[in-house]
Amino acid sequence: MPHRFLAVLAVALMVNPLSGQAPPGADSVWTDIVSQWQTAVTEEGIVGASLGLVVDGALTKLETRGSANLSEGRPVDPSTIYHWASITKTFTAIGIMQLRDRGLLRLDDPIVKYVPELRDVHNEYGSMEDITIRQLMSHSAGFRAGTWPWGTGEDWQPHEPTEWSQLVAMIPYTQIEFEPGSKFSYSNPGIIFLGKVIEKLSGDVYEAYIDKNIFRPLGMRRAYFDMTPWGLLRFRSNHYFVEEGRVTPGGLDFNTGITVANGGLNAPVDDMARYLAFLMGSRLDGSDYDAVLGRSSLTEMWKTVVPIGDTPWGASSMGLSYFLYEKDGNQIVGHTGGQRGFISFIYFDPIANVGAISAFNTLGLDDTGPDTRRMQGEITERLVNELFPLFRDRAAAASGGR
Secondary structure (H helix, E strand, O other): OOOOOOOOHHHOEEOOOOOOOOOOOHHHHHHHHHHHHHHHHHHHOOOEEEEEEEEOOEEEEEEEEEEEEHHHOEEOOOOOEEEEEOOHHHHHHHHHHHHHHOOOOOOOOEHHHOOHHHHHOEOOOOOHHHOEHHHHHOOOOOOOOOOOOOOOOOOOOOOOOOOHHHHHHHHHHOEOOOOOOOOOOOOHHHHHHHHHHHHHHHOOOHHHHHHHHHHHHHOOOOOEEOOOOHHHHHHEOOOEEEEOOEEEEOOOOOOOHHHHHHHOEEEEHHHHHHHHHHHHOOEEOOOOHHHOOOHHHHHHHOOOOEEEEEEOOEEEEEOOOOEEEEEOOEEEEEEEEEEOOEEEEEEEEOOOOEEEEEEEOEEEOOOOOOOHHHHHHHHHHHHHHHHHHHHHHHHHHHOOOO
């Protein structure tokens, strides 16, 4: 049974006087979007899903539907922990910006300064010394998309390379595919290399660094990487594949291996709401935002580095590991995630102080299963084009129309 319009008390805030005040028409639009989402989840055969709205830093609306674990009969609820896949990349990027702000690196430093193994990559466009951290963060360095390019789907093959040595062994057989900096081309290996930079300069393994420098200051107490702590297993969502009409569980846990900086994050929706609150500039009780990243560095990450193309919710581009969308002079910032059976997104308007979070635990592998990514796109389009503008009007009215 869905938990309609659930106010999550764990994200109590100290905010401005407009905190939590929905502008005229917003509740009606949200209700209509939720109705579409609920119908799609049921009709498409999604096992479990959550959809949340963050306003002025508070998770003011949370819808849950379906099951987190069919074998246990456990429903999705506000405590359900999902895998967030590539949204992890934004945490890696914040880690890089932290190191930059502490004077330990420059964004235009060559990546080989910190990951010398990359000197063996074949680059017909010039020297590997010319490929920068900024280009890796903006997916414009020229590296291939997939981390594991030679997999054939055998059961004995790992989900991703499990050790750095395996990735290093592929480097002499890797090539730069286009002129670095000339265009956007999504690259998972590029983000893994940034994770190695964090480890080299901090002296911590990647997971410990992010926990100490992002999760703890933001109060994300149930966020973690890869294998679930024993005490949180009862909250962990399984993930499911649908093929030839059959629903198959993928298991509670899987190891993202050396690719953890690229896609290893697990967390409940309320922890992700704390992350969105930080990104939007709202201050939560028990958090230390100044210890994470200054506002000017965050907004620097939301400036276009390379264009991507047009979408139903605006012209898209890539900033420093965030996707950017601009329409009618307004900006939406976000990222999606997709790994195994998990599909997710975070999107927010940094001026209107509104954002949305979505997670599904089911993926169709053929026409008999749900087209989860299409559903995600349809919900995103309505949120961005119908709901967010109402909050933007509220922000404009509060500032006297400036």
